[in-house]
Amino acid sequence: MKNTILLSIALVVVGMMLLVTAASAQTGSVSRGGLLYDNWRKVVDAEAPGNDHPLWATQSTNTRSGADTWRCKECHGWDYLGKDGAYGSGSHMTGFVGVYEAAQTKSVDELAAALKGATNPDHDFSSVLDDVAIADLATFLKEGTIDVRQYVDYDTKATRNANENHGKELYGSACAACHGADGAQINFNDDAEPEYIGDIAAGNPQEFLHKVRAGQPGTPMPSGIELGWSMQDVVDVLAHAQTLPTGEEMALTLPETGGNRLPVTSLALVLSGLLTMGLGLAMLAVQLQRRARLWAGQD
Numbered sequence: 001m002k003n004t005i006l007l008s009i010a011l012v013v014v015g016m017m018l019l020v021t022a023a024s025a026q027t028g029s030v031s032r033g034g035l036l037y038d039n040w041r042k043v044v045d046a047e048a049p050g051n052d053h054p055l056w057a058t059q060s061t062n063t064r065s066g067a068d069t070w071r072c073k074e075c076h077g078w079d080y081l082g083k084d085g086a087y088g089s090g091s092h093m094t095g096f097v098g099v100y101e102a103a104q105t106k107s108v109d110e111l112a113a114a115l116k117g118a119t120n121p122d123h124d125f126s127s128v129l130d131d132v133a134i135a136d137l138a139t140f141l142k143e144g145t146i147d148v149r150q151y152v153d154y155d156t157k158a159t160r161n162a163n164e165n166h167g168k169e170l171y172g173s174a175c176a177a178c179h180g181a182d183g184a185q186i187n188f189n190d191d192a193e194p195e196y197i198g199d200i201a202a203g204n205p206q207e208f209l210h211k212v213r214a215g216q217p218g219t220p221m222p223s224g225i226e227l228g229w230s231m232q233d234v235v236d237v238l239a240h241a242q243t244l245p246t247g248e249e250m251a252l253t254l255p256e257t258g259g260n261r262l263p264v265t266s267l268a269l270v271l272s273g274l275l276t277m278g279l280g281l282a283m284l285a286v287q288l289q290r291r292a293r294l295w296a297g298q299d
């Protein structure tokens with residue numbers, strides 16, 4: 001009797017562990033697919049193909065070359081809409097199709113097949129991506145892509161139906177630790193032309209939505225998909241991020257120090273304070289020990 005109870009408890013525990021693993025593998029593959037879509041070389045740690053992607057030569061409007069031409073997002077857009085989306089004009093324009101429609105109409109297997117050249121032999125990524133990566137990408141396309149036009153007005157780049165106050169709360173708890181309350185703690189560009197969260201949110205809301213949902217390849221930045229955020233949560237954070245200062249605005253308000261020096265300075269101060277305190281304590285301990293030994297007549 002006792003054995004049966006123990007056995008059932010053990011089975012339930014193992015079963016729950018399996019369920020948790022299965023669930024995290026499931027969501028993990030969607031968000032990993034999103035990271036791969038952004039820049040697969042930073043996820044699978046592959047060598048950069050030295051040449052342009054074979055399909056690149058079939059367009060001439062986007063003049064980038066080399067590694068950029070192998071990124072899914074460069075040909076199909078941050079909004080998965082290709083020529084029908086934000087990359088329908090500007091320096092990223094290629095005229096290539098989007099993937100959002102295919103994601104709605106095709107199965108995961110068919111999407112994976114397209115990544116192995118089934119629809120076009122030049123669209124075969126199997127020499128650089130293994131089956132797991134291709135399955136993650138296909139899963140992301142099927143389950144992770146969204147119609148960005150529902151959330152962003154493409155003419156004004158403003159969010160639709162966002163709750164900025166809620167976004168501010170989420171930003172404070174999930175982003176500020178790394179990016180700073182004003183978004184200026186991490187500079188995505190150089191000192192001469194700093195680029196902060198405020199710049200991406202205002203200038204490229206499509207990219208912002210993708211990065212917040214999938215995370216940033218090659219960094220510990222968390223994925224909104226894995227955190228279980230709803231689209232409303234992500235759009236609310238975008239609305240708040242659009243109120244944060246851009247690099248240009250920060251340069252105007254902080255001409256001398258630059259935006260991100262203060263936190264570094266205070267961190268250094270705290271660290272040196274702790275170090276000094278530690279040293280002081282150690283010296284005190286040595287003194288006390290000496291005194292104790294003196295009193296005991298050992299020295």
Ligand code: HEC
Binds near residue numbers: 123
């Ligand atoms: C160099 C540009 C380029 C890159 C990089 C690229 N694609 Fe494509 N993709 C195309 C073109 C062009 C087509 C349409 C040609 C075709 O398949 O007949 C296409 C088609 C597709 C299709 C099929 C669409 C449909 O309507 O059937 C899917 C899915 C797709 N791409 C996903 C991806 C993913 C995921 C990546 C990243 C691993 C990627 N693509 C990288 C250019 C590119």
Ligand code: HEC
Binds near residue numbers: 174176177178222
């Ligand atoms: C654990 C630290 C961390 C957290 C938390 C974090 N990020 Fe990031 N984020 C990074 C790093 C590191 C980068 C890459 C910086 C670089 O490429 O120079 C980044 C990049 C980005 C980018 C892309 C910039 C670009 O153009 O490449 C955006 C947008 C962004 N973060 C928004 C957010 C938002 C919004 C949140 C909260 C939901 C958040 N991040 C939470 C560390 C973090």
